[in-house]
Structures are given as structure tokens and as C-alpha cells.
Amino acid sequence: MIEGIPIQHFLIVSTLMFFIGVAGFIMRRNLITILMAIELILNSVNINFVIFNRYLYPDQLQGHFFAILVVGIAAAEASVAIALIINIYRKLKNIDVENVNELRY
Amino acid sequence: MSFNVVMFYVFSAIILLFSLLTITSRRILRAAVYLLFVLIATAGVYFLLEYQFMAAVQLTLYAGGIVVLIIFSILLTHHISHLFEKPELTKLLMGTGVAVVGSFLTIYTILTYPFPEIVTTTPLPATMENIGAQLLGVEKNGYALPFELISILLLAAMIGAIVIAKKDKSKNSEI
Numbered sequence: 001m002i003e004g005i006p007i008q009h010f011l012i013v014s015t016l017m018f019f020i021g022v023a024g025f026i027m028r029r030n031l032i033t034i035l036m037a038i039e040l041i042l043n044s045v046n047i048n049f050v051i052f053n054r055y056l057y058p059d060q061l062q063g064h065f066f067a068i069l070v071v072g073i074a075a076a077e078a079s080v081a082i083a084l085i086i087n088i089y090r091k092l093k094n095i096d097v098e099n100v101n102e103l104r105y
Numbered sequence: 106m107s108f109n110v111v112m113f114y115v116f117s118a119i120i121l122l123f124s125l126l127t128i129t130s131r132r133i134l135r136a137a138v139y140l141l142f143v144l145i146a147t148a149g150v151y152f153l154l155e156y157q158f159m160a161a162v163q164l165t166l167y168a169g170g171i172v173v174l175i176i177f178s179i180l181l182t183h184h185i186s187h188l189f190e191k192p193e194l195t196k197l198l199m200g201t202g203v204a205v206v207g208s209f210l211t212i213y214t215i216l217t218y219p220f221p222e223i224v225t226t227t228p229l230p231a232t233m234e235n236i237g238a239q240l241l242g243v244e245k246n247g248y249a250l251p252f253e254l255i256s257i258l259l260l261a262a263m264i265g266a267i268v269i270a271k272k273d274k275s276k277n278s279e280i
Contacts, residue, residue, distance in 0.1 A: 003109070010150075011215045013121065015208055015211045017121065017143075018208075022200075023128060023200035023201055024127065024200070027192045028192070029190075029192070030133065032178060032183075036127055036140050039144075040124055040127065043147055046147070047150065050159060054154045055220075056224060057226070058227075058228035058229065059227060059228060060229065065248045068240075071167065072259060075166055078171045080266050082174055082266075083269040083270035
């Protein structure tokens with residue numbers, strides 16, 4: 001049930017979560033923590049889709065499907081990114097962003 | 106104040122606190138566990154909205170799948186006792202500046218936008234029947250094409266991840 005909670009409160013929570021993710025994306029140097037910041041960003045976007053679906057268009061399920069598709073894309077992105085990270089670790093023995101430009105030919 | 110409202114604020118507090126800890130923790134395994142708490146609290150928000158299927162997807166795929174993947178890659182690439190250096194001052198200022206300015210602008214926009222108070226349309230319950238019929242439907246409100254596209258994307262990502270991460274046969278690397 002959603003009585004008593006205005007839509008703005010949900011949106012403020014997801015906005016703060018999004019910008020915490022952006023700040024983490026800028027501040028961190030390790031590739032895996034950057035990936036975690038991206039997961040935070042995607043998760044806040046998911047909350048937004050579901051909230052708009054629930055509050056403004058409850059007769060449809062569009063935001064629901066977009067959120068499910070975003071989860072699928074996040075899973076694909078995480079698996080490919082982690083494969084790349086493990087490969088970079090094999091070559092360079094660390095995974096800081098500053099060293100990744102050494103991979104080019 | 107009813108129980109649902111209290112639960113919403115509890116979940117929001119958990120989400121915000123642990124997302125902050127995720128990006129500030131100096132031990133990487135703890136950061137991953139804090140991310141797990143954020144994702145589980147998000148699933149709780151979906152349960153509050155009565156979207157049980159979305160909450161189940163969130164719990165199994167995000168909290169169960171992606172976090173385990175991240176933790177395994179941490180274990181493959183880090184020493185557990187490794188402690189990160191503190192971020193540089195310029196990066197810290199840039200990150201917090203972008204976050205503060207951006208969230209201020211966005212929250213200002215949210216608070217001034219006139220959202221409709223009462224939506225009169227009859228709500229469609231998010232049951233498995235409705236979700237399945239629309240996700241695989243080809244008529245109006247059908248989502249068959251994105252469904253097929255995402256299956257191809259997942260297949261391509263799986264093959265790509267295996268090809269990228271497998272060892273090179275020609276060179277003998279020691280790891």
C-alpha cells in the first residue's frame with residue numbers, strides 16, 4: 001500500500017542514490033568499485049521507472065518492463081566488465097584506472 | 106503514521122546510508138557487502154509498492170547474481186586485507202561538487218513540478234498472468250521484441266565474457 005507517501009519522497013531517495021553513485025564513479029580509482037557505483041546508478045533508475053509506473057500510470061505495466069530489461073542489461077554489462085577486469089589483472093597485476101591505457105597496441 | 110510509511114522511511118534510510126558507505130569504504134569486500142544491503146532494501150521498496158515479481162527479480166538477479174559475481178572477482182583480484190588509499194583532494198571535491206549541485210537541481214525540479222494528485226485510472230494488478238501476457242504479447246502493450254532482443258544480448262554477452270576471460274593458449278601466464 002502506498003497511502004501517505006507522496007511520490008516526491010520516493011523520487012528524492014532515488015535522486016540522492018543516483019548522485020551518490022555519480023560521486024563514487026568520479027572519486028574511486030579501482031575498476032571494481034567503479035562497477036559498484038554503476039550498479040548504484042542503474043538501481044536508482046530502476047526505482048524511478050517503477051515509481052512512475054505505480055503512481056502515474058497504474059493501469060499499465062510499462063515501467064515494470066523497462067525495469068526488468070534494465071536488470072538484464074546490468075547483468076550482461078557486469079559479466080563482460082568482470083571478464084575484462086580479470087584479463088587486465090592478469091596482464092598488469094592491479095586494476096587501477098590509471099594503468100588501463102597500457103593495454104593499447 | 107501507519108506501518109507502511111514507517112517501513113518506507115526505514116528502507117530509505119538503509120538505502121542512503123549504505124550507498125554512502127559503498128562509495129566511501131576503504132575495504133573493497135565491505136563495499137560489496139554494503140552494496141548488497143542497498144539492493145535488498147530496494148527489493149523491500151518494491152514489495153511496499155506491491156510489485157512482487159519485480160522484487161523477486163531484484164533479489165535473485167541483483168542481490169543473488171551480480172553481487173556474487175562482484176565478490177568472486179574481488180576474491181580473484183585482491184588481497185582481503187588490502188586498504189585503499191584515500192582519494193585525491195581534487196577528485197573528492199569534484200565528485201562531491203557534482204553530486205551536491207546535481208542533486209540540488211534535481212530535487213528542486215521534483216519539488217516544483219505539479220504531479221497529478223489523484224490518478225483516476227483503474228490499477229492493473231501486477232500479477233504473473235498480466236506480466237507474462239504483456240511481456241510476450243505482440244499486440245498493443247506487448248513487449249515481445251525487447252524480450253527477444255535482450256535474450257540475444259545476454260547470449261552475446263555470455264560468449265563475449267567467455268572469450269575475453271579465457272586463457273591465451275600460446276602464452277603460459279602464471280596466474
